[in-house]
Amino acid sequence: MAHILVIDDEELSLFTMREILEEAGHTVVTAGDGMAGLALQGAQAFDLVITDMVMPHKEGVQLIVEIRERDSRIPILAISGSGRSRNTDFLELARQHGANAVLTKPFSEEDLLNALAVCLETDG
Amino acid sequence: MNRSMLALAKRAAVFLGVAAGFLWTFVALADDPNSRSLIVVGSETDYPPYALVSKDGRAEGFSVDLMKAVSEAMGIEAVFKVGTWDEVRAALERGVIDALPLVSYSKEREKIFDFTMPHTVADAVVFKRRQAPDIEAVGNLRDQTIVVMRSDAAHDWLVRNDVSGKLVLTDTLPEAFRLLAAGKHDYVLAPRLVGLLTVRELGLPGIETTGPLIDAYGRGYGFAVKKGNTALLLKLNEGLRVIKETGRYDAIYEKWFGVVDRKGPSSELIFRYVLWASAGIGVVGGVVFVWIAILHRIVRRRTAELRNARDDLESRVAERTRELENKNFVLDAVITGSSNAVFVKDRDGRFILANRRAARNLGLEPEDMIGRKAADFLPPEFVSKMEKEDRAIIETGIATEGEETIRYKIGERIVRAFKTPYRDSEGNIIGIIGIVRDITERKRAEQDLVAQRQLLDTIIETIPHGIFWKNRDLTYAGCNSKAARNWYLEKREDLIGKTAFDLARDRVEAELLTARDRVVIDEGKALINFEDNHLRADGTVATHLSSKLPLRDAAGNVTGLLCIFLDITDRLAAEKQLRQAQRAKALGSLAGGIAHELNNLLLPIEALSKMAEKRAPENSPERLRLSKIVEASERAAEIVHQILTFSREDDEEKSIVDMASVVGEATRLLNATLPSNVAFRCQQASGIGAVRAVSSQIQTVVVNLVTNSAEALEGRPGDVVLSLDRLELDADAVREFPELQPGPYARIAVRDTGKGIPPDIIDRVLDPFFTTKEAGDGIGMGLATVHAIATRHDGAVRVFSKPETGTRVDVYFPLVSEREALVSVSLGQD
Known part of the structure; x- marks a missing residue:
């Protein structure tokens, strides 16, 4: 079972992911923005970080860069609502900056658990 | 005897007729302008008392007085010039003077002079000492010593007639008389009157004349005129006769010779030559006398008539002269003052007249042009062309008029030249008259006008707008090609004079088109940038952006209207496209944003409903309901996906x-x-x-x-x-x-x-x-x-x-x- 940090500014999204992940037997810590997420990541040892890309205070891309600076090995799963807008492909950017997998909202239980498996296998 | 008298009279009458005819001719000649009423008479300086010069330089003497009297009698004014015999004679030959008052006859002189009848017969006479014996005839002098002036006619006569072998020659008459007075010799042969005067002047005592008068001096002295001046000769002859008749002659004779010859035999002698000449003719002499008397009267009458005629003629000539002078003055003023260049050239192209304007074009004064040719002032290429034209005018006699550009000194000018042949009074072409009007300013103004008109036309044709203008009655007055094409007319002119009612498909369309025109014309209002629609021939509708403005005259009255329009159909369509694209973009952007939010919301709906559905009991109403939520959320997710596809810009x-x-x-x-x-x-x-x-x-x-x-x-x-x-x-x-x-x-x-x-x-x-x-x-x-x-x-x-x-x-x-x-x-x- 994995200890997972989930960062998203959308409360409903956080709740949904916690439901899916805890059903699957994982432990979940959530953060409502990038700043809080980064603080938690520094304070605890997580097996995986799931982060939204479009958030207040700290954009997902910036958060990924800073996590990677601190820990080059921790698996990161990037998720995004529209994924792409205004010529900016956030998920592509996330990949480039160190995300191990990406996932577009809305996704199903299976989608998330599959992506989780991919991330943890890479790590393994 | 009677018969012969009658025949003679008849002959005389015929002769008179012929003579009168000649006389008419001569009198007519007297009217010749050459026979002036003023004559110049040349008198000798030293031939007293016939001719001499007063202390103040005036001609005097017997012959001078005679000439004065004759001139006066004939209404001639005589002025006198004095000189030596040689001088005055030469002057007469040259025509500088008209008459000489004292010329003795000789064959040689008759070749160059015409003589009047003699007015003085200078007989010679023998002078003797009182103590010497009188002589009866010249023959008595055969053995006598005779003193005579060398080369004098008397000297000739003595030698010719072999009068005496004993001649004593002196250089002057006074010398001869002094010898006589001194008692050296007894006889002197000398001109009678001159001799008497000389003796008197010298105050020589005891000298007197003796014997007959001797015709040693031929016909004596007369007036002389230049050979051929018959008119003056006749006048002088007539005058001599007049002063003889009036006694004037005798008075003059008395004045000059009275002291020595109170009786004055010359009054008898003066006609002696004539009498001698007529003596041989006998009775004819009488006829001639009558003839002369008749002629005399005819001449007087004729003279009076002629004088009248002359006076009349002179006053007419004076009047004509004044008229001509007036005309000349006016003509001169017109030519001089003309703003056109006026010139006259002779056949060779030399200027014989040019006014100030003609000269000014060449940078000259008019007098600088006279006698010179155009080639002296103008460029050769122009001159050769001009000379060719001039030759044509001289040859054909046809005037020309044309425009040309000339490079004058003052610059290039455009002129209109009118050239016409210059003819003398007989119609011969003797040159060319030219009048050249400088039309440079007018031409340039015309060219400017044309250029302006062309520019205006170019502008009207170039602008993307259709443009037309109408009269008050709404007939088209003009337009550009775009406006003409708007009515499917090929030529702009085709629109002029027509109205919308002639061109529109129907009355309604025409009314629509002209409704605004009426407002502009009647209210003088400008309607700016309104849009209206025009039905095209192909049935499509064109949209025009139009402005209609009143056209006003100088007084501000509306005389018509001007309309410019731009077909903005394409522009409107393009704008519509652009607006559509912009709207789509804005909507896409909005949709993208909405989709993002919806996806966030769809995540819990779809994921949680699926989880719940899976865990709900099979065939339970909850599972069915949850499956419907899942289905709806999937549909919603699909819509959001479509929206994202649409709004995605470079995905x-x-x-x-x-x-x-x-x-x-x-x-x-x-x-x-x-x-x-x-x-x-x-x-x-x-x-x-x-x-x-x-x-x-x-x-x-x-x-x-x-x-x-x-x-x-x-x-x-x-x-x-x-x-x-x-x-x-x-x-x-x-x-x-x-x-x-x-x-x-x-x-x-x-x-x-x-x-x-x-x-x-x-x-x-x-x-x-x-x-x-x-x-x-x-x-x-x-x-x-x-x-x-x-x-x-x-x-x-x-x-x-x-x-x-x-x-x-x-x-x-x-x-x-x-x-x-x-x-x-x-x-x-x-």
Whole structure:
């Protein structure tokens, strides 16, 4: 079972992911923005970080860069609502900056658990 | 005797007639202008008392007085010049003087002079000492010593007649008389009167004349005129006769010779020669006398008549002279003051007259031109041309008028030259009269005017606007070609004089067109930038942006109207396209934002409802309900996906793709899915080319278009035809596609035989979420997405539709150059 940090500014999204992940037997810590997420990541040892890309205070891309600076090995799963807008492909950017997998909202239980498996296998 | 007298009288009468005829001729000659009423008389300086000079230099003497008296009697004014014999004689020959008062006759002199009758017969006489014996005849002197002046006529006479072998010669008369007075000799032969005067002047005593008068001096002295001056000769002869008759002659004789010859025999002698001349004729002499008397009267009468005639003539001449002078003055003033250059040239081209203006053109004074030729002042190429013209005028006698440009010293001038032959009084062409008007200013003004008119015309023709102007009665007064074409007229002139009622299709249209004209004319109001519609010949409607303005005269009265208009149909269409594109973009941006938010919300709905559905008991109402939530959230997710596809701007990497194969793939997919009522066909031209595109998006376009068309059939059988072709859009064609650049394009056109799109909504079919389908049938993103994709590929979409006939949608994608396509293919192979 994995200890997972989930960062998203959308409360409903956080709740949904916690439901899916805890059903699957994982432990979940959530953060409502990038700043809080980064603080938690520094304070605890997580097996995986799931982060939204479009958030207040700290954009997902910036958060990924800073996590990677601190820990080059921790698996990161990037998720995004529209994924792409205004010529900016956030998920592509996330990949480039160190995300191990990406996932577009809305996704199903299976989608998330599959992506989780991919991330943890890479790590393994 | 009687008979012979009668015959003689008859002859005399005939002779008189002839003579009178001659006389008429002579008198007529007297009227000749050469016979002046003023004559110049040359008198000798030292031949006293006949001719001498007073102390104050005036001519005096017997002959001078006679000439004065004769002149006075004949109404001639005589002025006297004095000189030696040689001088005055030469002056007469040259014609400087007209008459000499004292010339003795000789054969030699008659060759150069004509003589009047002698007025003085200078007889010689023998002078003796009182103590010496008288002589009866010259023959008595045979053995006597005779003193005589050397070379004097008396000397000649003595030698010729062999009077005496004893002659004593002196150089002067006084010397001869002094010898006599001194008692050295007894006799002197000398001119009688001169001798007497000399003796008196010298105060020599005891000298007297003796014996007969001797004709030693021939015919004596007369007046002489130049040979051939018969008129003056006749006048002088007549005058001599007059003064003899009036006693004037005797008075003069008395004055000069009275002291020595109180009796004055010369009054008898004066006609002696005439009497001698007539003595031989006898009775005829009498006739001649009568004839002379008659002639005399005729001459006097005639003279009076002539004098009157002369006076009359003189006053007429004076009057004519005044008239001519007046005319000349006026003519001179006209020529001098003329603003035209006026000149006269002789046949050789030399100027014989030129006014100030003519000279000024050449930078000269008029007198500088006289005697010179144009070649002296003007450029040779012009002169040779001008001389040719002048020759033609002289040869043909035809005046010419024409314009030419001349390079004068004062600069290049344009002139209008009128040249006409100059003829003498007999009509012979003796030169050329020229009048040259400087029309440079007028010409330049005309040229300026033409240039201005052309400029104005160019402007009117060049501006993109149609322009026309109308009279108050709304007839067209003028227009440019664009305005004429607006009425399908080839020539601008075709519009002039017509009204809208002549041109419009119907009265209603004409009324519509002229309604505003009336406002402009009647109220003097300018209507600026209003839009109105014009029905074109092809039935389409053109939109004009027009302004109509009153035209006013100087007093401000409205005389008509000016209209300029611009066909803004294309611009409006382009603006519409642009607005549509902008609206689509804005909507896309909005839709993208909404989609993002919706996806966030759909995550819990879809994921949690699926989890709940899975865990709900099988066949329970909860599971069914949850399955419906899942279905709805999936549909919602699909809509959001479509919206995102539409709003996505550059979501995927474009590559060079072959248009035909991409479209081909899409149609294969469609063939499997289209319902059976749809007869789907593909018409694909070969060699379309490649586009830089996201191939899945091209496929989306094809799928959306065909799906829309299939749905437009509404289940009824019908055709859906997809065609793919290639076309070049040049700069002109692109005007209808403001969003496109000129170049090669691939065109995907899909048409159907469906219900068509109502005109009132055709403008909105490209808008996102616009749909004609029943709620639930579609979300209205099909064409909006096609439009978004086309725009993203620098392409364009056009929709054509006729209700109940069908719809056609054309989508344009720019083709890449063959080179670009080749390079891309080779790179792809690497």
